[in-house]
Amino acid sequence: MSELEFYFAEQQAIMNMPEEDITDYLARRRRSRADGSYTFDPDSVIVDNDTSTLSYANPSTSHRRTTSVSGVSKHHSETPQHAETPQEHSRTPQEPGGLPQECSPVNQPSHAVAHVDALVGGKRQTNKHDLSPRMRKKRRREEEAINASADFTSQAPPHLTAAESNRSSWEGSLSVPSARSIHSVSPCEQPALSCASEDSAGMLVDTRQPDVSAESNAEYSISTVAQTPYHEPAAGSSENCNIALPADPSTSHHAQGKQSAPDLPETPRGKEPAIPPPLAYHRRSTVADCSNITTPPRSGPGASVPETARAKTLSTTGVRRNNGNATKRVTTKAVKTKGKGKKELITPLEYAERLQAGFSEQAVKKKKHSDKPFLKGKRIFYYGGDLNYAGPQTRNRMDIITRHGGTLVPKYDPAEISHIVTDADERVFLRAIGLKKLSDIPQHIPTVKWSWVVSGFDRAPVRRSAEASGKGKAREKAVGQDLMSNVEDDEEYEYPMGHEFEHAAFKDRIDAGRTPWGEVAKLRAEKGAKKDQSTSKVRSGTGQCAGPGLQDHSAEDISNISDFTQDIEPPRGAATITVPEGLPSPPSSPDQPRLHSAHTLVSEDAARTTHTAPQAAPSREPIRDGESHAGHKARSASVMNSSTDPLAEFYATARAERDAEMFKVDGPDNESMPVPNGVRRAVVQKGFLCDDKGGAQRLAACPNQDVIDKLQELKSLHAVKPSKDDEWRVLGYNKAIAALRKYPTRIKSYEEAVAIRGVGSKTAQKIMEIIETGELRRIEHERTGDVEVIQSFLGIYGVGLDTAFKWYNNGCRTLDDIAARKGGIKLSTEQKIGLKYYKDINTRIPRAEVEEIYNKVKATALTIDPKLFIEIMGSFRRGKADCGDIDVLITRPTDDGKTHQGVLRRLLRELHQQGIITEDLCLPEDFDDLELVYRGLCRKDANSPRRRIDFLTVPWKSRGAALLYYTGDDIFNRSLRLKANKMGYSLNQRGLYAGVIRNPSDKRQKLDNGQLIASESEREILDILGVPWQEPHERVRG
DNA sequence: CGTCAGTTGAA
DNA sequence: TTCAAC
DNA sequence: GACG
Ligand SMILES: O=c1ccn([C@H]2C[C@H](O)[C@@H](COP(=O)(O)OP(=O)(O)OP(=O)(O)O)O2)c(=O)[nH]1
Ligand SMILES: [Mg+2]
8 A cells, every 4th residue: 555545544534533533543643653762751851961961971061050041033134244254264273282083982982970881881892893883873872872861860850830831921922933944944034023922812913023022022931040950950841941932034924814714624744633722723735725726715715716726625525635736727828938958869979079069169158167178188989888879978978078178079989089988888888889809999098987087177277387298297286376367378287187097997908098108198189278267276196096906095185175275266476375285174265255256147057068977887896996985884774885786887877867858958059049139038047056156146136025025935834834745845935936036137927937947837826916916815825823833843953843743733832831741742852952942042143153163163173183174064154144053064184094083072072071062962873983963052151042063074085075065055955966866966965976776666775876976075076067166155045 | 747855863 | 764954 | 836
């Protein structure tokens, strides 16, 4: 029985049940895990600073006393505000003296508490690495459970007194925390000054007020005091204080609305009004359906129904709002300009010819981002695995080759080519070019894998000094900034690439091209130059590694410090930055208000090319370090490693080709039409969200801001609805809003709106309604009674939609109810902390404070190891004026053979001691890994509010991907990843991979891990994806 | 009509 | 596994 | 909710 069927059946069952039973049914259905699973009784737990710490924590420290005075949040718009120099931090002199590596793993932090040691100690002795990840994890949990119970049980249970729990104060102050806003909210949210409050009658009143309102809210919150760690023994609810109310701008707006519409039963995820709610609780859904109509019937949901959608829904008995699409209605079918590409069946040969032809003419003019002509002079024959059809992967790769100055030779002609690039299987390849054996290929022609091309992305150009000869390697002089100055004459530079033998496609031909001929080939022809700039990567000796059979593995080429140095503004004249081998930890400013000059939207659009996907190389053998990282533990053990199964690779390719129809609108010719004289289609139209820079032009008021605000509001309502459909709907709104935000002119018609990519007919209708009436009725429709309550619950860290609805269904309506455990609900450890510091956590942090805390953290870390690379990420790096939390990335160059292993443990210990970190929310699975995640609370000093802080440590080699990921924003990331997918790649925080195959029936499961394509620098990854370089502040999409 | 990012940690 | 979070 |  499919999940869906089950779902329907269940809903049906519910529908037929008497109201009273529903609650029970639902409860029963969930109970299984909800209850039994806890190791200790949460009700008897108190969350306290000291107790909530972990292993490495020093039990003695105590910094207590908190005055939860924090001001109420005010949401700032996500406008980058580069005003304040984004990141000037960096370059903090590293304090010497840190002892590098920590010693053995044995010093597992003792789980402080004594008896725990007794119980666990023995186990701990054994080296964790002896255990499978699974086991280690399991064991760790055991330890923690013990630890937890030990610590917790020592505390008195925190129950609110009846009196307290009754207070309706919270209800009154119930304001919506931005909760969801964390991810879904958009940047442009206005400063949010409104707060909604609820009067005793349970009606919402829109109290939109200026900042101050926030303050006034304070009076409602019960706050403070109790939160002091020590004192909230049994009596005062250990968690009440901080409840503050950051108002959620988006929702509070039209608060008023409360029409309690009649509702139809039926609810998507089984949320049920177990209790006739004070605020009418509607099981919307059907309602939603009707709401599909942009213009809901005045009379109310059920009444006059615009036929279509309606009928169906009703007949379905309101079981679930399933895609009311069935009823297609196409009103004003507009001209859809967005329809893209015609996929053409073209052969690689034709495509290559076309590219070569087209390239010469048009390409040159609109040079786009960082296309370094590192393939200049190279005459390449590319074989993607199929001579009859150039799939998206092949096409994109060909585009890349061309874009970077390479000459694409359509067919295999030993006399014409200097390189053969292919990831195909040896036999397949030979058959394709009509040869019997590899040795039939002229020795001077190297056969390399795609990774060879990739290797050129991040190499810094070197000045081709007089002596053209000596170029070998050693003396490559980093050009860095000089380069930027005179971008024009790149004839002067040379773009070193990885050595061919490092990327040999066939092991039997590893030496091909290494002979003098190889050099000859390299030397010859240098022309199609183009200018290019930006890459100021500094490179030190690349990993010129060892000879043939050796993998350069470790030698790491440090070459890419790029990210960190990237864009070093041309301080002109400045000396070239040479990187001492190791890497500059000097994080250069990640976010200088760059003047990404060039790229007008148009040029960008024009220059856009899409790239092809890789085919997983049937790499028979990673000639070059695959990933020597021991690090990544696969979550699902069922990953059959690929690189060994060529077939799998081909499947990957096939899948990619099949799934990827796309995005390439079509050949390069497409390029030529972008600027149809004056027609301003510049911006919009096609492409992924990540393709165009965002943030930049946003400062100027958006001509459709009012529309955006409304849609934003509607989106935030959908965000608190339980169904899956709403979840996706939110995604849809996000995209539509992002598109609208960058749309340059005021929208005048439905047709114009619907022509925007990301905006469909539904949204277009809504847009027009807003433009014409200034209102959007659907909003009131979605604003059901549960919304505010749910939103307030979501403000508790650790509480998501499911939990929020569950509590709601258990009768909880206010934070007081939660604190009182009304309905017998249980809170996880995280949730307890979340409730306790509700206010603090929901208050955004002023940029300055983020920096202050970050600096302390950084200083402490450098004390542990001066070579650590520490950078602040997230919204801070993007230049936001206030941040939801503090995100810190930690890694360390490995050039000296050391790593940051064990650093986090020590760092946390120290920070705990200093009183900076006060509680932990989530600990890494294994502190000895190189890749760790930590989440906790911290504060600037004892008188400051608590702040959320996250640490992410990654292997040095993953830094590029990690920077990309951690810088976000989330919408940008998803877009980027989506694009990567469409291109046949898979992008995650560790790198860009090709050939990843997932289990179609469970996408979380990888059948093939794929092959790492890039991970060391952001630029390299973006480049391969054909996404123009974007400074952090330009990556704002939300 | 399927897809929409990809991952870790708590329980 | 599911939920929550990044 | 949009798109292929
Ligand atoms: O669903 C998510 C959430 C976050 N991220 C990445 C991007 C984001 O920038 C970074 C840090 O996450 P965080 O939640 O801290 O968001 P932020 O961008 O830093 O904003 P905020 O100011 O709310 O902290 O992690 C994702 O890739 N996916
Ligand atoms: Mg953040």
